[in-house]
Amino acid sequence: xxxxxxxxxxxxxxxxxxxxxxxxxxxxxxxxxxxxxxxxxxxxxxxxxxxxxxxxxxxxxxxxxxxxxxxxxxxxxxxxxxxxxxxxxxxxxxxxxxxxxxxxxxxxxxxxxxxx
Amino acid sequence: xxxxxxxxxxxxxxxxxxxxxxxxxxxxxxxxxxxxxxxxxxxxxxxxxxxxxxxxxxxxxxxxxxxxxxxxxxxxxxxxxxxxxxxxxxxxxxxxxxxxxxxxxxxxxxxxxxx
Numbered sequence: 720x721x722x723x724x725x726x727x728x729x730x731x732x733x734x735x736x737x738x739x740x741x742x743x744x745x746x747x748x749x750x751x752x753x754x755x756x757x758x759x760x761x762x763x764x765x766x767x768x769x770x771x772x773x774x775x776x777x778x779x780x781x782x783x784x785x786x787x788x789x790x791x792x793x794x795x796x797x798x799x800x801x802x803x804x805x806x807x808x809x810x811x812x813x814x815x816x817x818x819x820x821x822x823x824x825x826x827x828x829x830x831x832x833x834x835x
Numbered sequence: 836x837x838x839x840x841x842x843x844x845x846x847x848x849x850x851x852x853x854x855x856x857x858x859x860x861x862x863x864x865x866x867x868x869x870x871x872x873x874x875x876x877x878x879x880x881x882x883x884x885x886x887x888x889x890x891x892x893x894x895x896x897x898x899x900x901x902x903x904x905x906x907x908x909x910x911x912x913x914x915x916x917x918x919x920x921x922x923x924x925x926x927x928x929x930x931x932x933x934x935x936x937x938x939x940x941x942x943x944x945x946x947x948x949x950x
């Protein structure tokens with residue numbers, strides 16, 4: 720079965736600093752990989768996704784992530800964090816269910832705090 | 836931009852009562868999902884639904900749960916006899932006609948509290 724590990728429960732960065740959120744996955748085949756963001760009391764918003772092709776993917780709000788098969792990682796990065804980026808970030812892997820769709824397995828999330 | 840909607844946003848119920856959570860997926864989408872997130876924990880897959888039948892379900896999705904697409908727009912999750920541990924945020928998601936390389940779009944969630 721697939722799994723996702725986000726080793727950092729909580730990260731605090733200063734506004735304007737760079738950010739990297741770590742994500743490692745376990746899956747037997749080539750995974751579909753996603754990063755979602757959740758603000759308090761809100762739903763899940765997709766930041767970016769990887770299905771195939773270029774391993775460096777660009778997302779919304781200036782985020783990017785790089786798929787590294789050798790490390791089973793899909794780390795999220797942003798060169799300069801804004802106060803509005805404070806939220807919880809979830810990495811997810813999509814496992815083909817063989818039924819024409821895929822189910823998402825999420826990590827436990829990393830809560831990002833931004834110091835003004 | 837089209838979006839997935841869910842009602843109600845919050846629901847409080849007594850243990851043992853039945854609840855129905857409603858979702859309106861994006862109009863041209865054909866694959867539908869329910870996930871839940873217990874407070875402070877990760878989001879967990881419950882069930883996927885396609886062509887008016889369940890395509891996959893997790894071990895969480897036991898006989899107390901059922902899903903239905905009663906008309907052309909709504910997608911519902913029913914919990915027959917709620918338990919305290921059913922308290923969670925429930926998210927609906929949908930994908931468009933071709934599930935391959937498509938994105939699951941999530942609704943804002945329904946926060947269920949069982950007393």
